[in-house]
Amino acid sequence: MEFRFKSSEYDGEELIKSFKNDFETTDLSEEEYLDFKKGVIGSVKETHINKVFVIFQNYVTSTINNHTLHVVQNEPVFLLQFVFQGDFTISLDKDTDNVYSLKKHKYNLFYVPASNHLFTYRDQKKEILNIYFTESYLKEKMGSYFLDNNPDFLNAKKEKKIFSIFHQGMHLNVRLRNIVYEFLNCSFNGIIKKTYFESKLTELILIALNTPQSQPSNLKKEDKESLIMIEDYIKSHLNEELNIEKLSQQAGFNTSKFKTLFKELYGKPVFKYITHLRIEKAIELISKNDYSISEASYEVGYKNPQHFTVAFKKKLGYLPSQLIKD
Template sequence: MRIGLFPSTEHSIDKGIDSVELLGDISAKTKAFTLEKGVTGNQQELSLDGALVLLRKLSLDSFSKTEYKNGNFCFGIHFVLEGNYNFTNPESKTKVNISSGSYNLVQWPELVGFEKLKGKEYVSVEVFFAKEFLEDLLGTEHDSTFENFVDTSVEKPKCLWSEGRAIPGKLRQLLLEILHCSYTGSAKTNFIESQIRCLVIEVFLGKDNGMQEMDGGAQLSVLDKETIEKVSLYIKQNLKRKLTIKELSEMAGFNTTKLKSCFKKVFHTTIFKYITQLRMEKARALILEENFTIAQASYEVGYSNPQHFTVAFKKTMGYLPSSLLSTPI
């Protein structure tokens, strides 16, 4: 039984295109897909026992719209690190929207619909699984928040939360390890599978998983939320510059107190930690994917002193940036 959303046959490379990379046995493999015109990057899926993982690191000229379908009822955890995700089911007129830096849990019935990806860069990790996979992994020890969600069958896509939750630091770190896995062959299969299991356990049982409502978060106006999203976008586009609370407050039209309060309600972290996390993530990608030296990467994310960068990287990521230099891609 195939689990999870997949594109229509004409988009799959299965027909005669030799770019399927086997990572282990037939029950655990990755499969690449041809990309639409104007879309570059990499999209792969990893099949596990009772689950399917979809990894995407894409660059889009405008947006990507593809017909996707699901043949069997399943659940999905969708993490969107960059870009915006939208799925529309024409029959039920149901939409699933997940914005940059957020995640949500979705019940997927049997259906056909259109998936639309937006953003210059689109990066996501999606985990589709059957109820048996979750029960085998957790037993009955999942948060009460999920009881009705897990036990309810639906006829149209249904999200656990009306709006996606900000991806906490611990989950983000696991996602980055999955996306930037440097191993090959069976080692890669086993590593990603173990990280996916840790990821699902953390989502359902972790204390820092964003399940609890942040105090006052629901009271933010739509305008305030949009303003904070603009601040977030500005930060991502200016990681090389020295960013100050005063500058960001002036850009948002908020005083510093309101900016810090609203930002934490939306992203569940402080502005300083958010900026640092993004800088370290970008530096890691530059070192691994662009072969930057530590000094070059530190400069590109706003550090003039590589030693200061190394200290910040170790504190944020949990290991030294030098450990990336000897790791094969």
């Protein structure tokens, strides 16, 4: 199995990745790419474990123009995508009649035949988790019923067309976000890390494809857009004091309505969700950017590092010092 990636943002030649059938491997391999063109900041990280190939895109472009990723693959695959930032479309090369889109805070499972296809990104910020696997792996985890009783999928497979399992994409709820961040911020090494990755990916796939979504049916579009705007604001101001009154005012709600709708959309009260985001950010700063415990705690809004340590231990069951590499 072979993939060829060529990005309008990557400063290099076409990237070629070769795999055994069904992405089989006995090892865990990880790579990180930082060689972007001028004006692009961030990284693309790859993880390959047995039967699964993962790409995490996390970068920002200085221009607002659309960017493309051209992919050529010689075997059909399934692609499970989780979009945190960066709306995009996927289509077969030069096929303008069958274009699928996926927006921020959504996920979907795509069947992608052996083909030349394009990802077109419409936002400057891209934060997308891409999980590739084959039909045999999906049936191993989900059984044959999931695919064999879907006539639309069977027809797309026969006609070698891209197909999305969920028509408009599914809501990326808090439970799935937690699993993704646990996967991305794993602090284990060696065989333990490999086993952890395998278990987390299995958990992520099973829950994403089985759990009925709790996306509120009575939430107005404009209310949801206001809450998503507030979530983006919170993420970019974690080092500041955040209070209900200020956030409610920015969202255009009274405090009671804001708290009710926020919990309805995100599954947690506002301050529990803020704590969740702060700890996620701190994990990244400590484990990937070599921040000290004190530096990370101040960066995510804790004036007292001890308070941060207590909150961290309460949520995750271990101390943040365990993230520091020897």
